[in-house]
Amino acid sequence: LARKLAEETGIDTIGVKIAELETYNSDLYIYCLKKLLKQLNPVHILIAHTSQGRDFAPGLALELRTAAISGVNDIRSEKNELIYSRPTFNNNKNMLLRPTAGLPQLITLLPGSFKANIAKTKKPGTVEIHEINFAPATYKKNRIRHRQSRQRSGENQALKKAKIIISAGRGIKKPENLESVFKFAQCFATAAVGASRPLVDMGWIGYQHQVGITGATVAPEIYIACGISGSSQHLAGMKNSDFVVAINKNPQAPIFRHADICINAEVIEFIEIFLTKIENTV
Numbered sequence: 388l389a390r391k392l393a394e395e396t397g398i399d400t401i402g403v404k405i406a407e408l409e410t411y412n413s414d415l416y417i418y419c420l421k422k423l424l425k426q427l428n429p430v431h432i433l434i435a436h437t438s439q440g441r442d443f444a445p446g447l448a449l450e451l452r453t454a455a456i457s458g459v460n461d462i463r464s465e466k467n468e469l470i471y472s473r474p475t476f477n478n479n480k481n482m483l484l485r486p487t488a489g490l491p492q493l494i495t496l497l498p499g500s501f502k503a504n505i506a507k508t509k510k511p512g513t514v515e516i517h518e519i520n521f522a523p524a525t526y527k528k529n530r531i532r533h534r535q536s537r538q539r540s541g542e543n544q545a546l547k548k549a550k551i552i553i554s555a556g557r558g559i560k561k562p563e564n565l566e567s568v569f570k571f572a573q574c575f576a577t578a579a580v581g582a583s584r585p586l587v588d589m590g591w592i593g594y595q596h597q598v599g600i601t602g603a604t605v606a607p608e609i610y611i612a613c614g615i616s617g618s619s620q621h622l623a624g625m626k627n628s629d630f631v632v633a634i635n636k637n638p639q640a641p642i643f644r645h646a647d648i649c650i651n652a653e654v655i656e657f658i659e660i661f662l663t664k665i666e667n668t669v
């Protein structure tokens with residue numbers, strides 16, 4: 388991975404080899420990163436805001452005696468200072484943060500918020516590999532032990548294979564309306580039904596339908612978001628869709644900024660009209 392990063396970005400890269408870290412362990416991550424970062428003395432530490440990143444970043448910040456700024460979706464510079472933006476109020480507003488904790492600044496970045504900056508240069512960066520071996524005493528002190536790994540059940544192969552995904556969000560209002568969403572999906576030959584997390588959390592639909600940072604990552608030819616606001620966590624799972632259609636009654640809904648076609652309508656009303664038209668044509 389370190390070599391690939393150096394080749395593709397042209398950036399000098401450090402890889403760390405740790406035998407004990409075949410499986411994720413936040414205690415060991417923090418221990419190794421602290422050791423390495425103390426040597427490197429960085430100004431910024433950027434960590435992905437994934438389940439792992441969110442797990443170890445606060446502990447690492449504490450060890451480095453700095454603050455963790457989490458879930459950042461934009462960074463701007465003002466009067467030689469960096470200002471970090473993170474979504475708040477259910478992703479309807481952005482909060483701007485100016486750190487006062489000094490350096491290093493430790494930031495977790497929301498996946499999908501930044502474009503990869505692939506260098507045009509043909510010259511790869513250098514690669515330095517560090518091997519960290521634990522003294523048995525250090526390893527024993529570690530509070531987390533890996534016992535076994537289990538395959539996550541309910542991975543939705545239908546979602547992964549579908550060329551068209553019709554996803555329902557809280558805007559469908561009640562679970563009974565899922566029937567219309569499923570009927571809508573049946574109008575297309577290779578379609579599957581997805582959902583935003585609240586629908587899964589409320590028990591309206593199974594987890595295997597969830598799209599997003601804690602659900603499936605999909606890249607269909609067409610993604611139709613029905614009553615979905617477009618939170619960064621949802622976008623992270625569907626941002627690679629070729630073509631996005633969004634149906635939302637709020638013209639300011641963030642999903643419209645990511646859609647190729649924006650339909651400003653009551654979602655179930657729109658689907659019912661669509662179904663009637665299809666019935667009348669067939």
Ligand SMILES: Cc1cc2nc3c(=O)[nH]c(=O)nc-3n(C[C@H](O)[C@H](O)[C@H](O)COP(=O)(O)OP(=O)(O)OC[C@H]3O[C@@H](n4cnc5c(N)ncnc54)[C@H](O)[C@@H]3O)c2cc1C
Nearest residue numbers: 556557558583584599600601602614615616621636637654
């Ligand atoms: C750690 C973490 C992980 C998460 N992981 C995920 C994830 O994997 N996937 C995910 O989806 N979310 C995830 N979330 C939740 C995420 O932050 C949002 O809360 C969620 O995506 C919002 O779902 P929604 O768009 O369905 O609901 P809302 O944000 O409530 O949006 C509903 C939308 O429907 C529209 N609407 C309302 N009524 C109608 C109507 N009658 N007709 C048309 N439109 C209407 C509204 O204008 C609004 O835009 C995660 C959150 C956290 C903190």
